[in-house]
Amino acid sequence: MTIIDGGRVSERYSGMAMALHWATAVLIVANLLLGLSMVPLPFSPRKLQWYQWHKWIGVTVFLVTWVRLGWRWRRPAPPPVAMPPWQRKAAAVTHTLLYALLLATPVSGWLYSSSTGVQVVYLGLVPLPDLVPKDKTLAGAMKAVHLALNFTLFAAVCLHVGAALRHHFVDRDHVLARMLPVLRPKGTTK
Ligand code: HEM
Numbered sequence: 001m002t003i004i005d006g007g008r009v010s011e012r013y014s015g016m017a018m019a020l021h022w023a024t025a026v027l028i029v030a031n032l033l034l035g036l037s038m039v040p041l042p043f044s045p046r047k048l049q050w051y052q053w054h055k056w057i058g059v060t061v062f063l064v065t066w067v068r069l070g071w072r073w074r075r076p077a078p079p080p081v082a083m084p085p086w087q088r089k090a091a092a093v094t095h096t097l098l099y100a101l102l103l104a105t106p107v108s109g110w111l112y113s114s115s116t117g118v119q120v121v122y123l124g125l126v127p128l129p130d131l132v133p134k135d136k137t138l139a140g141a142m143k144a145v146h147l148a149l150n151f152t153l154f155a156a157v158c159l160h161v162g163a164a165l166r167h168h169f170v171d172r173d174h175v176l177a178r179m180l181p182v183l184r185p186k187g188t189t190k
Contacts, residue, residue, distance in 0.1 A: 011078050012178040020068040021179060024061060024102065031057040032154060052124070055113060058106035059122050065102040081167075081175050094160050101153040107131075108149050112142035 013021070031054060038050035080088055110131055113120050117134035121127045132138060167175035177183035 011174070013078060014071075014075050015181065016071055017068075017075065017077075018179060018181050020064060020071060024064055024068065027057050027061050027064070028102075028153070028157065031061065032150065035150065052121075055109065055120050056123055058109045059120065059128070061102055062106040065099065069099065078178060081173050081178075083167075083171070083173070083175075087163075091163065094156060094163070097156050098153075098160060101149060101156060105146070105149040105153055108142060108146040112139065112146045115139040115142050 034050060034054045034057065038047060038054060041047040041050065080091075110120055110128065114130040114132045115135050115138040119127055119130055164176050164179075167173050168177070
C-alpha cells in the first residue's frame with residue numbers, strides 16, 4: 001500500500017514503526033535469554049527477581065504489540081519491494097504469525113502464572129487479575145503451551161531474520177534498509 005507523506009510517496013517504514021519494531025526485537029531476545037537462564041537457577045531472591053523481570057518484559061511486549069498494530073492500522077506498511085510472489089506471500093504469513101505470537105506468548109505466560117497461584121504484578125505496581133484459578137493439572141498444560149509458543153516464536157524469528165539478511169546480502173534489495181534508521185534505501189532522500 002502506498003503512503004503519501006508530505007506529498008511524497010514514502011518507501012520506508014515510519015520512524016515510529018521502526019522504533020516499535022526494534023524495541024520489540026530487543027525485548028524478545030532479552031526475554032528468550034532471561035527465560036532460558038532463570039529456570040535452572042537455584043531457588044533464591046535472584047531467581048524470583050528474574051522471574052518478575054521475565055513477566056514484566058512479556059507484558060510490555062503484549063502492550064507494545066497492540067500499540068504497534070494500532071500504528072500500522074493508522075499508517076500502513078510501505079509498498080512491497082519487488083520480489084517473487086511466493087516470497088511476498090511467505091513474508092505476509094510470517095509477519096502475521098509473528099504478530100499472533102507476540103500477543104499469544106505473553107498471555108500463555110500470564111495463564112501459566114495464574115494457574116500456579118502466582119499473581120502477576122506489572123512493574124511491581126499494577127496487580128493483574130488471575131486469568132484462571134490455581135490448578136496443578138492446568139499449570140502443567142500451560143507450561144507446555146508456553147514453551148511451545150516460545151519455541152515457535154524463536155523459529156519464526158530465525159526465519160524472519162534469515163530472510164531479511166538474505167534480501168540484504170544476496171538479493172541486494174532495500175527490504176532491510178527501509179526498516180533501519182541508519183541505512184537509506186537507494187533513490188530515497190528521507
Ligand atoms: C527479534 C524479534 C523480531 C520480531 C518479533 C520481528 C517482527 C516483525 C514484524 C511483525 C514485521 C512486520 C512489520 C509490518 O507490519 O509490516 C517485521 C518487519 C521487518 N523485520 Fe522484523 N522482527 C524481529 C527482528 C528482526 C531482525 C533482527 C531483523 C533484521 C536482521 C528484522 C528485519 C525486518 C525487516 C527488514 C522488516 C520489513 C520487511 C518488509 O519490508 O517487508 N526483524 N518484523
